[in-house]
Amino acid sequence: MASHPGDDPLIGDISEGRVLRAILSRTEPAAQAIVGPGDDAAVIAAASGSVVATTDTLVHGPDFRLAWSSGYDLGWKSAAVNLADIAAMGAAPTALLVALAVPRDTRLSFVTAMADGLRDACAALSPGCAVVGGDLTVSDVLTIAVTALGDLGGRRAVTRSGARQGDVIALAGELGAAAAGLSVLFGRFRDGDRPVPVDRSALDARQLQALQAQLRPTPPIGLGPVAAAAGATAMMDVSDGLGLDAARMADASGVTLALDGSALDALVFAGDRARGVAGGEDHGLLATFPAGVLPPGFRALGVVTERGVAGVLVDGDPIADAGWDPYRDWDATAG
């Protein structure tokens, strides 16, 4: 809460125009914007003749709790998860559009902190990309729907369906850190069903790292185009857990992904393989490359084989493909 409420009005008490001006004053211009914010629509350069587009929403309750996430955290994360989807196609992000629905009793400072988080995540993960447009409405449930656009630089998009027998399986990023952060939140900062504010001083370095991975993820956005340029045959971002997402890639490609347990363990946060396989929200890049190819930033994880009964094996054994399903996995009371 602000110490000077007069300088930090409630969203419900001021005009949409004033809120938008406050947000836009904190937004960097996008390098590829031909027409920026403020008109009916933005215009973004797409020099290579196509545009990559994705949308992903964070909803208070299923996706975050205000007791745990600041406005800045939410801005950062909503940018990061969408940038990762663009990178996973092998594209460089160019622009974000943000559809924000906020309760009337939200402070303006919360919304501007969100704008700062969006801006800083772009600057840190994908310089030149920025918010070019958006929409602001009131809602009883805080909701942030971000659309990201990207450019393939003349290359073909790298889809999930191109993995071929003999390809190297590789990952950029880590596995299970964001899930470990969620465990820290649920395990230590709850009063019954109710989330309570995080006391960071009570956490050790590993817990802090996990918390950061959950609240302000840093997926390797720049490595998406690197992987594409290196000849990636398939790629996706690991948002719902390696088990589930690798199974999706295997099914789309009609192959089996045979993972090496020791290679897997080297990428798993804090040595917890079960969490590393099932835990979502790390947004690393899972890719396959022709044999002998492994671009910088990627770690080999196994080899693509002929399709067997199971889509994903670890040291020859099928793994459960359970991952994150927002309908199933998180439905406690909001806070």
Added chain:
Amino acid sequence: MASHPGDDPLIGDISEGRVLRAILSRTEPAAQAIVGPGDDAAVIAAASGSVVATTDTLVHGPDFRLAWSSGYDLGWKSAAVNLADIAAMGAAPTALLVALAVPRDTRLSFVTAMADGLRDACAALSPGCAVVGGDLTVSDVLTIAVTALGDLGGRRAVTRSGARQGDVIALAGELGAAAAGLSVLFGRFRDGDRPVPVDRSALDARQLQALQAQLRPTPPIGLGPVAAAAGATAMMDVSDGLGLDAARMADASGVTLALDGSALDALVFAGDRARGVAGGEDHGLLATFPAGVLPPGFRALGVVTERGVAGVLVDGDPIADAGWDPYRDWDATAG
């Protein structure tokens, strides 16, 4: 409610994958899609080297009531309002992305009806444009955030700031019909603060037309590129009322828009000028053209003059620029 709930499950009881498959099975392929739905992101052709992008959200409560709007209506309207923003830049819509947040107790049939509405609005208003991607989450508040993409066909975007002294002011579409529809809803289909279902048999032809304009608007999307090709100097879609939106164009262009009262009255629904000037959500296209130019589908509304004290005049008198502000204008209980 479905007569066979077993065939029409609640969203909260089934997997995200099943919901998405049900939606996608009803979606037409987009003519410009290089990679369609189902991967991390879609890829859409942007042959002319840029992409136009906009986002707009409908939130249960401020933007619609489920007692009044069907799933089909919401799908239609969420497409139409975004297509209008693309058209207002002089671009042809190419693709939609839909971020949908629905309560757990929503029926699958409601969501598929929404997909039908999105599809049919695209087919009716902007053939070739279609949903290429989206995101589905659960939320206590039904929220539909649509992002639309479009292509300028090699032309420059038509912004709000290009109106010049001596230009013709013109409008494609009507004024006040959607607001009249809202009046019908609030005036006739409420029980105190609570909206009740619409009995169409109780309405005359004009009321039915107004209701349709409110629930399933048909903005003249194809006329956006027509206006741009004819040399429109400025253009915007009238979403918040002519008074407010014309004032925005006047301010952005540094001119005064001098409207002719009798020309205005000819475009106003049911002869109600006050409602025609203040009422939002018609999504007609307000444009300015060089003297002597008036493309098909546009009706002349006045002339651009040197900037005076007021941004908008009707027969020489300033008009109040009050229009639609979602923070101010609609905050009753939801239903």
